[in-house]
Amino acid sequence: MAGSLDYLRWRGDITFSERPFNSVDASLLSSLVYLPADNSVIEHTLSELAGKLQDLPTFQNQMHSETASEVMLLPESPRIGKIKILDWTNRLEKEPHPLQFSAATFAIDKRTIVIAFRGTDGTMIGWREDMRMNFLPEIYGQNVAAEYLETIAKKFPNQRIYLVGHSKGGNFAQYALSAVKPEIQERVIKAINFDGPGYFHKVYTSPGFIKTMAKMRTYIPQGSIFGAMLDHPEQTIVVKSTAAMRNQHDPRRWSVGRDSFTLADGLSAGSRVFRHALINFNNSIPQEKRDETFSDLFEAFENSDIHELHQLTNNKLVGTYRLSKVLMTLDPEERKLIAQIFSNIWNSYKNNVTMPLMTNNYELYPKSNDSNKAPVFYEFYDSERPNLELPPNVQDKLH
Numbered sequence: 001m002a003g004s005l006d007y008l009r010w011r012g013d014i015t016f017s018e019r020p021f022n023s024v025d026a027s028l029l030s031s032l033v034y035l036p037a038d039n040s041v042i043e044h045t046l047s048e049l050a051g052k053l054q055d056l057p058t059f060q061n062q063m064h065s066e067t068a069s070e071v072m073l074l075p076e077s078p079r080i081g082k083i084k085i086l087d088w089t090n091r092l093e094k095e096p097h098p099l100q101f102s103a104a105t106f107a108i109d110k111r112t113i114v115i116a117f118r119g120t121d122g123t124m125i126g127w128r129e130d131m132r133m134n135f136l137p138e139i140y141g142q143n144v145a146a147e148y149l150e151t152i153a154k155k156f157p158n159q160r161i162y163l164v165g166h167s168k169g170g171n172f173a174q175y176a177l178s179a180v181k182p183e184i185q186e187r188v189i190k191a192i193n194f195d196g197p198g199y200f201h202k203v204y205t206s207p208g209f210i211k212t213m214a215k216m217r218t219y220i221p222q223g224s225i226f227g228a229m230l231d232h233p234e235q236t237i238v239v240k241s242t243a244a245m246r247n248q249h250d251p252r253r254w255s256v257g258r259d260s261f262t263l264a265d266g267l268s269a270g271s272r273v274f275r276h277a278l279i280n281f282n283n284s285i286p287q288e289k290r291d292e293t294f295s296d297l298f299e300a301f302e303n304s305d306i307h308e309l310h311q312l313t314n315n316k317l318v319g320t321y322r323l324s325k326v327l328m329t330l331d332p333e334e335r336k337l338i339a340q341i342f343s344n345i346w347n348s349y350k351n352n353v354t355m356p357l358m359t360n361n362y363e364l365y366p367k368s369n370d371s372n373k374a375p376v377f378y379e380f381y382d383s384e385r386p387n388l389e390l391p392p393n394v395q396d397k398l399h
Contacts, residue, residue, distance in 0.1 A: 142179070188212070
């Protein structure tokens with residue numbers, strides 16, 4: 001299976017004047033915003049940034065990863081490597097709300113810029129923000145993304161704009177488009193989300209979202225997990241990936257054909273069942289109780305000097321010990337709720353993945369809304385709806 005790194009090798013010498021900016025280019029910029037950089041890279045090219053990273057003594061430790069390969073390819077791929085960096089912003093804050101925010105702005109040509117929003121990093125602040133995204137209609141970071149778009153649009157008033165992002169960053173890209181002034185919305189060409197969470201009904205029925213939804217595109221792999229969170233009313237395209245389900249979150253592991261991703265037949269059964277598990281979680285525990293419990297949990301992480309996810313995952317034995325110590329600092333009722341949350345998700349997945357999909361009508365979930373046939377996901381996250389109430393046009397197929 002050819003992927004976006006193969007695209008860099010094969011098509012990296014073709015200019016944007018020869019072949020316009022496309023979804024694969026957008027996914028590469030969405031991954032490059034994860035690089036360890038700051039505002040010192042402004043006015044440099046991505047190739048120059050790659051050269052600086054390759055000179056770091058620690059770079060050799062990353063040679064096995066897709067990121068290292070991507071960095072090595074940039075100087076050999078002028079299509080992406082010659083792109084100039086116009087801005088690079090990083091923010092990590094605890095107050096007034098948890099915020100892990102990174103975004104970069106790139107110049108594609110004299111008339112076009114790309115704003116790339118980064119997804120979650122390894123910090124506990126970032127993961128706390130992600131947990132809130134699953135049960136709060138709006139989070140602080142989305143509004144920060146809209147403010148960033150407004151700032152860049154003002155700084156570069158004559159350019160048209162692409163908004164792109166992976167995971168949480170993709171959600172931020174589309175939310176920002178929906179939340180800014182109409183004159184900025186008109187300058188945006190597309191807002192592209194790569195396997196990022198969707199939105200609550202409150203967000204995607206807002207006037208700004210409805211007005212700009214035609215400019216939104218979402219790409220999710222056939223085994224999507226994060227992209228299966230919440231609802232995607234915008235055009236959502238399911239792409240092929242032969243990677244294990246847990247590894248499909250990285251767009252560099254998706255199938256590419258020439259200048260675009262290869263379409264899949266639809267979401268895998270595992271992805272659809274996992275979504276069902278998340279819906280059950282969202283409907284089984286009151287929002288205020290979840291908010292309080294997760295706030296206390298992440299405060300306990302901080303009090304235990306656990307600030308990065310790798311402190312729990314690099315060594316399973318040590319990580320389990322650290323996690324156990326954190327959980328023991330919580331109130332017994334909160335410990336019980338944490339266990340219930342993860343047990344509910346796992347049991348729902350385990351109990352449903354082995355049974356025929358007809359049992360829970362999974363085969364009636366639309367596999368894709370490419371060609372505008374139907375949205376990938378319906379409003380199952382609305383609290384006033386029963387857990388598995390199907391929309392009328394799908395219910396009709398049962399009779």
